[in-house]
Amino acid sequence: MMVTGVNEKPGNHQNEIEARVVLSARDLCRDFGGFTAVNNVNLDVHHAKVHALIGPNGAGKTTVFNLLTKFLQPTSGKITLLDHDITKTSPARVARMGLVRSFQISAIFPHLTVLENIRVALQRPGNLAIQFWLPLGKLDVLNNRAMELLESVGLENEYDSQAADLSYGRKRVLEIATTLALDPKVLLLDEPMAGMGGEDVSMVAELIREVAKTRAVLMVEHNLNVVADLCDYITVLQRGEILAEGDYATVSNDERVKVAYMGTDHD
Numbered sequence: 663m664m665v666t667g668v669n670e671k672p673g674n675h676q677n678e679i680e681a682r683v684v685l686s687a688r689d690l691c692r693d694f695g696g697f698t699a700v701n702n703v704n705l706d707v708h709h710a711k712v713h714a715l716i717g718p719n720g721a722g723k724t725t726v727f728n729l730l731t732k733f734l735q736p737t738s739g740k741i742t743l744l745d746h747d748i749t750k751t752s753p754a755r756v757a758r759m760g761l762v763r764s765f766q767i768s769a770i771f772p773h774l775t776v777l778e779n780i781r782v783a784l785q786r787p788g789n790l791a792i793q794f795w796l797p798l799g800k801l802d803v804l805n806n807r808a809m810e811l812l813e814s815v816g817l818e819n820e821y822d823s824q825a826a827d828l829s830y831g832r833k834r835v836l837e838i839a840t841t842l843a844l845d846p847k848v849l850l851l852d853e854p855m856a857g858m859g860g861e862d863v864s865m866v867a868e869l870i871r872e873v874a875k876t877r878a879v880l881m882v883e884h885n886l887n888v889v890a891d892l893c894d895y896i897t898v899l900q901r902g903e904i905l906a907e908g909d910y911a912t913v914s915n916d917e918r919v920k921v922a923y924m925g926t927d928h929d
């Protein structure tokens with residue numbers, strides 16, 4: 663029998679963690695010269711949820727990503743990560759704090775093996791767990807951790823293959839695995855399904871679903887079937903502003919969204 667304290671309500675703590683906002687933007691604006699690319703955007707990204715940022719070309723999605731990861735400074739507004747104000751923090755520091763962005767396939771080394779790619783990622787600056795072990799000469803720890811990571815994404819059988827020889831979808835899985843080496847609290851994915859066929863889309867969607875069990879995922883995605891299937895919450899941008907937000911049913915039934923983005927023929 664499970665014993666609980668008088669004041670404890672089983673499940674409440676878990677609910678609190680799951681409801682937790684880990685990344686937020688308030689009144690985020692970015693001008694380029696006289697042009698406002700992002701205008702008063704407010705976002706709350708929650709732990710253990712998949713949040714999509716969608717919108718037509720030029721809506722400001724990439725600029726929002728660049729602002730959140732600090733590759734761009736906002737003209738005004740505030741960004742908070744895990745209750746810390748990161749509005750003026752450097753990109754390297756926000757990455758160390760747990761906000762990690764995945765850059766599609768170009769981020770992997772094609773002539774290294776799958777395992778070597780993960781080892782490189784594990785040895786990146788900021789990966790304190792591994793730096794702690796290496797001076798002790800425990801290189802096996804690195805290999806073990808790399809294999810664990812490969813198992814967690816289903817690439818363990820390809821550990822000795824050259825990354826260049828992987829299928830397109832598996833290259834994407836490997837790339838996401840390299841970002842997991844940093845143990846992000848918030849993972850930003852820029853069009854993770856770009857250029858992929860159906861089977862690969864299912865494989866990567868499954869991985870994202872798994873990854874989001876223990877962290878927040880914010881993704882820019884054009885494939886609306888993926889968004890419908892995978893994402894808990896959707897923010898629709900248009901001309902730098904939030905046009906609509908909510909779950910897929912809410913945004914896909916919004917007349918303004920139908921007109922501006924989806925077209926009325928999308929089911």
Ligand SMILES: Nc1ncnc2c1ncn2[C@@H]1O[C@H](COP(=O)(O)OP(=O)(O)OP(=O)(O)O)[C@@H](O)[C@H]1O
Pocket residue numbers: 694697699717718719720721722723724725726
């Ligand atoms: N460095 C820049 N200088 C000037 N204008 C820029 C700059 N970066 C983006 N813009 C403009 O800001 C607007 C938003 O661009 P952004 O790339 O964020 O849109 P997006 O939603 O990511 O589009 P896409 O889906 O085509 O990638 C566009 O009109 C773009 O031309």
